[in-house]
Amino acid sequence: MLRYALPQYRLPKDMLKQELAIIAGVGVKFRFGQKLGAGVSLDVLEAENDAVFLATGTWKAMSAGITGEESPSVWHAIHFLEQVARGEPTNIGQKVVVIGGGNAAVDSARTALRLGCDVTIAYRRERQDMPAIAEEVVDAEAEGVKLQFLLAPQRVITDKRGHVTGIELMRTKLGEYGLDGRRRPLSTSEKIVVPCGNVIMAIGERADAEPLRRFGIHVRENDTAAADWVTYETNRPKVFAGGDLVTGASNVSSTMATGKAAARAIDTILTGQDRLSELLGRFDVAQCVPAEPEGGGRHVSGEFSPLARATGFEEVMRGLTQEQVAAESCRCLRCDVRESCAAKE
Numbered sequence: 007m008l009r010y011a012l013p014q015y016r017l018p019k020d021m022l023k024q025e026l027a028i029i030a031g032v033g034v035k036f037r038f039g040q041k042l043g044a045g046v047s048l049d050v051l052e053a054e055n056d057a058v059f060l061a062t063g064t065w066k067a068m069s070a071g072i073t074g075e076e077s078p079s080v081w082h083a084i085h086f087l088e089q090v091a092r093g094e095p096t097n098i099g100q101k102v103v104v105i106g107g108g109n110a111a112v113d114s115a116r117t118a119l120r121l122g123c124d125v126t127i128a129y130r131r132e133r134q135d136m137p138a139i140a141e142e143v144v145d146a147e148a149e150g151v152k153l154q155f156l157l158a159p160q161r162v163i164t165d166k167r168g169h170v171t172g173i174e175l176m177r178t179k180l181g182e183y184g185l186d187g188r189r190r191p192l193s194t195s196e197k198i199v200v201p202c203g204n205v206i207m208a209i210g211e212r213a214d215a216e217p218l219r220r221f222g223i224h225v226r227e228n229d230t231a232a233a234d235w236v237t238y239e240t241n242r243p244k245v246f247a248g249g250d251l252v253t254g255a256s257n258v259s260s261t262m263a264t265g266k267a268a269a270r271a272i273d274t275i276l277t278g279q280d281r282l283s284e285l286l287g288r289f290d291v292a293q294c295v296p297a298e299p300e301g302g303g304r305h306v307s308g309e310f311s312p313l314a315r316a317t318g319f320e321e322v323m324r325g326l327t328q329e330q331v332a333a334e335s336c337r338c339l340r341c342d343v344r345e346s347c348a349a350k351e
Contacts (some may be wrong), residue, residue, distance in 0.1 A: 007040065007063055007250075008258065008346040009087040011110070013117050014319040048221045052244050057272045059238075060218075060231065060247040061265060070105065073163025079170035080197065083110040083208035090117055095322040099203025103128055103173050105159050106208030107136035109257065112143055114206045115151045119316050125151045126200065130158040130178050130191040139257075148312035156180075160197060162205055186235045211255045223247075230254050234298070238268040246272055 007020055030036065042062070051058045067212050069075060079099070083106070089096050096157055100123060104115045106175040107129035115125045128147070129136060132155050147153060157175040165171055177196040180189035215229035224232040224241045229239060238246045248268040249261045270282045303348035315322050326334065 007261075010091045011084060011113070012258070013087065013090070013113050015116070015120070015315070016113070016323050018285060018321050030246075039277065042222060043217045045050060046337055048242075048245065052242070056244065056276055057194075058245045059268060059272065060223075060240075061249040062213070062217075063253050063261075065251040066212045067207070067211040068212055068230075070159050070207055070209055072159050072161050076236050077162055077164050077168050077170050079164075079168075079204050080162055081204065081206045081208055082108045083114045084211055086114055086331075087117060096121065099170075100124060100280075101202040102126070102204045102206060102307055103200055104206045104208055105129075105173075107138060107210060108209075108210070109138045109142065110211070111208035112138045112146050112209050112293075113173075114147060116146050118148055119146075119151055119193065120233065120285075120319055126202075128152060128154050128157040128159070128173075128175055129168050129198070130156065131180065131188060132156065135188045145312070145315070149316040150312070154200075154207045156191070157198070158193065159248060161206075172197050172199045172202055172341075173205050180204075211250075213251050213254070228254060237271045238264075239275075240273075260278070280281060311320065327344070 009019060042048065042060075065084065074080070081096075081098075083104075086096065086098075087110070095121065095342050096167045098118060098121060099106050102115075102118045102123045104111050104118070104125060104127045107127070111127055111129075115127050118125045133143070135155065135346050143153075156178045157177050160174040161178045162170055163172040163174060173200050177194045177198070178191040179194055181192040182190060184190050188253065206230070212230070215231075218231055222242060223245065225230050230253065231251050233240050233247040233252045237347045238248045238252070240247050246268055248264040250256055253260070253264065270280070273282065274280050309323055
């Protein structure tokens with residue numbers, strides 16, 4: 007996902023290579039071109055190892071189930087982003103409509119914009135309900151992406167050759183609140199047609215549960231692996247699972263956090279002790295706030311103007327120098343003062 011789903015302007019691939027080199031440098035071995043169930047048996051992996059951790063993610067695009075979705079001019083966000091990341095041509099048209107309100111939708115829209123397209127995002131709820139990172143939505147709009155709300159896809163309009171000419175959208179209204187804290191979108195009788203040459207569906211991704219079922223691993227109704235939320239154990243001995251495969255599609259930070267938690271749980275089960283606590287140590291931070299916070303003088307990452315950003319895939323946010331990072335890391339996250347509370351006392 008880091009290589010093929012996150013665009014270059016958000017995560018430069020040179021930085022990813024550096025991170026992978028660090029992992030390999032501490033002794034982790036990588037074996038590529040291996041597919042579970044096709045040449046690689048889970049039974050063999052169990053027999054040859056003390057533990058097996060599954061983190062295959064959510065690469066299966068969800069379908070909207072509407073007429074015309076099978077057109078070659080309709081992309082699914084995960085496939086569109088991967089194609090661009092591989093440097094392969096997309097032959098995407100001038101006008102593009104993106105369906106969805108999550109990070110994949112915003113990433114797809116900003117990527118299409120950088121390919122020279124006129125891009126519109128259509129979302130079935132309101133702006134404040136978008137699950138995408140708010141800052142990313144603001145940046146997308148500043149770069150030129152148009153946002154339209156309370157619209158749900160009804161059908162993709164194609165010509166006799168199967169080429170997309172537009173998409174029919176139904177206006178929605180918000181009803182009662184659901185379990186996720188957002189109001190449910192309800193259909194109305196009003197429909198509109200937005201002309202376009204391509205549609206990008208960004209309505210979510212799911213885990214591929216079929217390999218899990220073949221190996222006898224219990225799966226939940228949403229196709230995620232039914233691993234323990236604390237130990238990450240599955241119903242198979244020695245087999246653990248985590249990341250998006252267990253939680254469903256999430257963000258990178260949350261997914262990496264579950265990976266670290268699972269590593270800790272696996273090591274504790276195998277050794278009978280929590281060795282990670284000894285390695286990391288504990289830090290006690292004083293919770294005092296000075297009467298006159300220092301503030302000001304902060305080193306802030308530089309940012310390209312929206313118009314400059316939209317013309318290429320260069321990283322949007324410029325990083326800090328090592329000296330600036332050192333200075334900022336000394337600030338108290340509560341009060342902004344560049345010295346410890348203990349030193350003041």
